[in-house]
Amino acid sequence: MKDQVELVSGNRAVASGALDAGCRMYFGYPITPQTEIAEYMSAVLPEMNGVFLQAESELAAINMVYGAAGAGRRVMTTSSSPGISLMMEGLSYLATAELPCVIVNVMRGGPGLGNIAPAQGDYFQAVKGGGHGDYRTPVLAPWSVQEIYDLTRTAFDLADRWRNPVFILFDGLLGTMMEPLRTREPIPERAAPSWATTGIFAHGANDRAPRSIYTLHMPEGALTEVNRRLQAKYREIAREEVRYDEHFTGDAEILVVAYGSVARSALQAVRVARQQGRKVGLFRPVSLWPFPEEALHALSEKVRKILVAEMSSGQMLEDVRLAAAPSCKIDFLGAMGGELIYPGTILSRLQEE
Amino acid sequence: MAVLFSRPQSLTDTPFRYCPGCHHGLAHRLVAEALDELNLREKAVGIASVGCSVYTNEFFNCDTQQAAHGRAPAVATAVKRARPECFVFTYQGDGDLASIGMAETIHAAARGENISIIFINNACYGMTGGQMAPTTLPEQKTTTSPLGREAAREGNPVDMMKLLDALEGPAYLSRVVLTSPGKQAAAKKSILRAFRAQMKGLGFSLVEILSACPSNWRMTPVEALHYVDEVMAKYYPPGEVRVAKEVLEG
Ligand SMILES: Cc1ncc(C[n+]2csc(CCOP(=O)(O)OP(=O)(O)O)c2C)c(N)n1
Numbered sequence: 001m002k003d004q005v006e007l008v009s010g011n012r013a014v015a016s017g018a019l020d021a022g023c024r025m026y027f028g029y030p031i032t033p034q035t036e037i038a039e040y041m042s043a044v045l046p047e048m049n050g051v052f053l054q055a056e057s058e059l060a061a062i063n064m065v066y067g068a069a070g071a072g073r074r075v076m077t078t079s080s081s082p083g084i085s086l087m088m089e090g091l092s093y094l095a096t097a098e099l100p101c102v103i104v105n106v107m108r109g110g111p112g113l114g115n116i117a118p119a120q121g122d123y124f125q126a127v128k129g130g131g132h133g134d135y136r137t138p139v140l141a142p143w144s145v146q147e148i149y150d151l152t153r154t155a156f157d158l159a160d161r162w163r164n165p166v167f168i169l170f171d172g173l174l175g176t177m178m179e180p181l182r183t184r185e186p187i188p189e190r191a192a193p194s195w196a197t198t199g200i201f202a203h204g205a206n207d208r209a210p211r212s213i214y215t216l217h218m219p220e221g222a223l224t225e226v227n228r229r230l231q232a233k234y235r236e237i238a239r240e241e242v243r244y245d246e247h248f249t250g251d252a253e254i255l256v257v258a259y260g261s262v263a264r265s266a267l268q269a270v271r272v273a274r275q276q277g278r279k280v281g282l283f284r285p286v287s288l289w290p291f292p293e294e295a296l297h298a299l300s301e302k303v304r305k306i307l308v309a310e311m312s313s314g315q316m317l318e319d320v321r322l323a324a325a326p327s328c329k330i331d332f333l334g335a336m337g338g339e340l341i342y343p344g345t346i347l348s349r350l351q352e353e
Numbered sequence: 354m355a356v357l358f359s360r361p362q363s364l365t366d367t368p369f370r371y372c373p374g375c376h377h378g379l380a381h382r383l384v385a386e387a388l389d390e391l392n393l394r395e396k397a398v399g400i401a402s403v404g405c406s407v408y409t410n411e412f413f414n415c416d417t418q419q420a421a422h423g424r425a426p427a428v429a430t431a432v433k434r435a436r437p438e439c440f441v442f443t444y445q446g447d448g449d450l451a452s453i454g455m456a457e458t459i460h461a462a463a464r465g466e467n468i469s470i471i472f473i474n475n476a477c478y479g480m481t482g483g484q485m486a487p488t489t490l491p492e493q494k495t496t497t498s499p500l501g502r503e504a505a506r507e508g509n510p511v512d513m514m515k516l517l518d519a520l521e522g523p524a525y526l527s528r529v530v531l532t533s534p535g536k537q538a539a540a541k542k543s544i545l546r547a548f549r550a551q552m553k554g555l556g557f558s559l560v561e562i563l564s565a566c567p568s569n570w571r572m573t574p575v576e577a578l579h580y581v582d583e584v585m586a587k588y589y590p591p592g593e594v595r596v597a598k599e600v601l602e603g
């Protein structure tokens with residue numbers, strides 16, 4: 001199994017990443033363009049002594065994730081935009097109870113039932129909260145099948161390290177396209193953490209005190225205290241878990257900022273523009289929260305202009321504006337409703353300069 | 354000196370915070386006694402729901418999780434599948450189980466999840482101040498059916514026993530009342546049977562407890578007892594609805 005290269009879709013890579021990270025519990029509800037993940041899990045998990053359960057809805061699925069995570073198991077759910085919306089109450093509970101889990105959103109066109117074409121319109125929902133209350137979840141945004149696999153494995157480790165739900169966000173284009181994938185040595189599922197509700201008798205600890213997973217904090221000041229602790233944790237995550245990727249930024253005068261599949265179009269455009277002698281570069285946020293604001297700020301002081309390319313009306317654009325130096329000009333190239341952003345479109349914008 | 358009556362081990366020392374005459378406390382005690390008698394406390398994971406019993410996690414002396422409103426059966430499903438060696442039960446009100454969580458209830462039952470549910474039917478939303486629930490009786494006045502529930506206006510009540518009895522998944526279904534010591538003993542017998550169903554791996558079990566909510570019914574505790582017996586129990590007849598034969602064996 002070691003160092004095996006397979007030709008698989010992004011959806012399959014999520015499943016493989018989760019399994020190789022020792023995840024043996026999956027709950028989900030069918031929705032295009034990611035149902036393939038559930039189908040694959042339903043075929044392989046029973047053979048691995050794992051649990052696949054097709055939930056009655058995404059509401060049920062996310063609350064099953066809560067139960068399994070609370071019981072100390074590695075657990076994942078996957079869905080696409082409308083289904084993720086249904087999970088938002090549950091996500092807020094997961095974040096408050098500090099339960100590690102991985103949630104994958106293979107984004108499709110919205111709002112509403114929208115369509116099933118690739119889109120990036122769920123950035124706000126994933127990055128700024130989505131559910132109620134002051135909580136945060138790390139959001140990882142891969143741009144290739146290989147990175148989907150790698151970041152899925154990373155997501156489980158981040159979830160455990162920070163006792164927090166972790167989001168993986170990419171669009172249906174990455175979910176359904178096939179690329180070579182090199183998998184790594186699988187690891188077994190980790191043992192139940194020391195806070196998990198495993199039953200008092202578990203592991204011979206017959207006399208331990210009962211454990212409780214809860215999110216109601218009614219005594220005066222209790223919820224403020226919980227919030228303070230959570231915010232302190234979020235500040236630490238923001239310091240330690242920033243991820244990004246740069247191409248041709250050394251001498252760049254114009255910087256394209258894009259994530260996920262759009263960053264692939266952007267890199268293609270940047271390469272061609274470079275061949276034409278233009279000093280352009282690409283900055284790709286990999287963690288959307290925490291947003292790589294310091295690195296982007298530093299670059300924004302050197303470049304003349306930033307072009308944000310994004311398959312939405314301008315959601316990440318707001319974070320770029322917050323991060324960039326005030327002197328830096330910021331342009332936007334958007335697409336909505338399942339329209340793609342092709343390398344040629346980005347290239348012509350770069351050639352306008 | 355022989356101890357004839359003491360606090361069940363499966364209850365913590367935390368005092369209940371229920372209204373006078375409320376049946377939640379009685380129901381807790383019966384559940385705790387059943388856990389004690391079957392030696393389940395150390396294996397148990399109890400799932401609290403949202404309603405007056407939201408603090409169940411503080412009262413039961415076992416591992417607990419507090420679920421979002423209505424989602425306890427989904428949470429319990431996953432806990433049981435995550436830890437099949439655990440004993441998993443939920444404790445839910447009628448708003449929680451029969452309204453917002455209806456889908457989770459029906460599907461956990463239909464799948465025959467090997468979990469046990471204690472269902473407290475007090476014909477209203479107790480915690481939020483006595484609004485109409487799906488189980489609110491015909492003509493019953495609540496803060497959101499102030500003229501008394503009328504089918505043409507507020508719709509008809511839901512009888513969970515009838516609904517659940519239509520499914521293959523349940524191994525044990527029973528409805529009980531707590532209005533006399535004898536009926537409490539019978540209720541405990543039902544809870545024990547429900548728990549045994551899970552211990553034997555027979556599938557879904559549920560005990561519906563018709564419960565008094567004197568505060569929101571605007572009644573004295575004694576009036577509320579009569580209301581349970583004379584009005585509620587007439588509309589929702591107590592009794593065992595489903596008993597898989599293996600429940601009684603051994
Ligand atoms: C999603 C959501 N909607 C509404 C509420 C408000 N709420 C809290 S308890 C409750 C009703 C509980 O009634 P029931 O389940 O019958 O329990 P009881 O208090 O009667 O025991 C409601 C509507 C909530 N907490 N969450």
Ligand code: SF4
Nearest residue numbers: 371372375405479566
């Ligand atoms: S409001 Fe009703 S259900 Fe709630 S504690 Fe009081 S009597 Fe019990």
Ligand SMILES: [Mg+2]
Nearest residue numbers: 446447477479
């Ligand atoms: Mg109620």
